[in-house]
Amino acid sequence: MPTLRQFEAYLTVVDEGSFTRAAQQLGVSQPGLSQQVAALERELGASLFSRLPRSVSLTPTGRALLPHARASVDAAARATTAARSVAGTSAGELRIAAVYSVGLGLLPGVLTRWRADHPGVGVRLLEHRTAETLTAAMQGGQADVGIGPTPTGWRGRVRVLGAEELVVLLPAQGPPDIRGHEIALQRLADVAWVQYGAGHELSAELDAAAQAAGFRPKVAVRTEQTAMAPQLVDAGIGPALVPAGIVPSSFSGRIARPVPAVERELAATTGAEPDTLTSRFVALLARSAVLMPPHVAERLS
Template sequence: MPTLRQLESFLTVVDEGSFTRAAGILGVSQPGLSQQIAALESELGTTLFSRLPRSVTLTPTGRALLPHARAAVDAAARGTTAARAVVGTDAGELRIATVYSTGLGVLPPVLTRWRAEHPDVTVRLLEHRTTETMTTAMQAGQADVAVGPTAPGWRGRVRVLGTEELVVLLPAEGPPDVRHHEIALERLADAAWVQYSPSHGLAEELDRAAREAGFRPRAAVRTEQTAMAPLLVEAGLGPALVPAGIVPTSFAGRIARPVPAITRELAATTGPDPDALTSRFVALLARRAVLMPPHVAQRLS
């Protein structure tokens, strides 16, 4: 009989149209994911996907399995929710989907408080490059709550946390001059930026803001890790656009607000009927989330 893990792997490949992207969302290696699908196909005695050079499509058998796989995974998720409601919120696992920049900036102090109040609850972080992949993980039932930029059209519950500012980090020395802690992005049109990998959500933010300012940002270096950006700026490699919440207290460079301002709404999203454990975490998050750290606000004042 197919396992729940095999069915979840199958559904993620279907939703992503790619083994590579599905493996990233599930947090497993691509060979490991392929083994799960191969085991499912062996159990059913037929192939489920037609492998194309850059994508995969469902075979007739795969299309027949699809609605039943979704029903089985959904039923398992509902069973987990019901069990948690019975046993209360003193133990268990809380699965949090988030984007890299939010996980780095907003969540750590909240999780410190959560851990103090719920020492027997294991927290599992599912970190994503973009809001789209984070939302896909939620739709697939892989997480209890998503914390990050608001997902458009989400059909569950949305608890808005506030508006997050993105700031420009610059090396301590060198042009351009920054006055009143603000800088127009077009003044950085000729700069080589500390950029992110093309699949990173912050790369899209910089590309969009630069396009509106009339230029295309040139990359000096690209990084996969959001936390690396301030370090690379400090090393003099160029400016970077980052959420205010990830700027370390020890950052030795300059910080400026871009003009016009670049902001994004952050929210906690859950399914239509979150269990007691998830609801308690969302309430704590709404009370404790800090979107503009005091040390950054002070330097921008």
């Protein structure tokens, strides 16, 4: 029967794309890693990888094994964490899956508090471009808690964190004028926006908001990095629609609420019976999550 060590070796090669980098990541020799993968291939009776000159690719057998191997390794990690929690130890690992734009705004402050109270607990942050991939990761057992837009039809536990406002950022100079800290989105129909990459959660938010206002946004530049949007606006590239929580205090441009308002409900999701560590983290998140930073609220008041 395959062992967890063999699965971990195989998964690391998949994630790193080569035996050399996988061996470095695991801190083992390349021959030792190759022996683990070879033993797994003998157990399964088929090759898992096609060896290429500079990389490796999965065979059909390798692709079929992938979700099951991940589930096995993740289940073992969850079992270890749960056992340590029940035993009252302070060790373990918490795996947090979050949508890019949500994690950037919510998690730094919450994790500071968490680490102060649980210094022996490791944290693995798994970031996702969309709510759909986040939900799929949670369904596959790849994380203990998911943080993002509230999913529909989730069969585990859902802890609603509140409604997050999305705000419009504009360069410090140039039209249009802002009155009363609000701006009608249709006034920005003819300007080119700072937009996100296709498939990014916030790209869909801007497209939907613009469509509701009667236009399709022109694009000045696309970025995959959520944190880059305020910087590009500050550089005068164009406006951007961003979650209030990611606006840095150093942002020197203008901030306005869009009309009509753009909001999304955020939630933390877990399995039906989360372990002690996960439950503690969700409780802390619900108490401490800041959806509207004081420096943004002050500029909008």
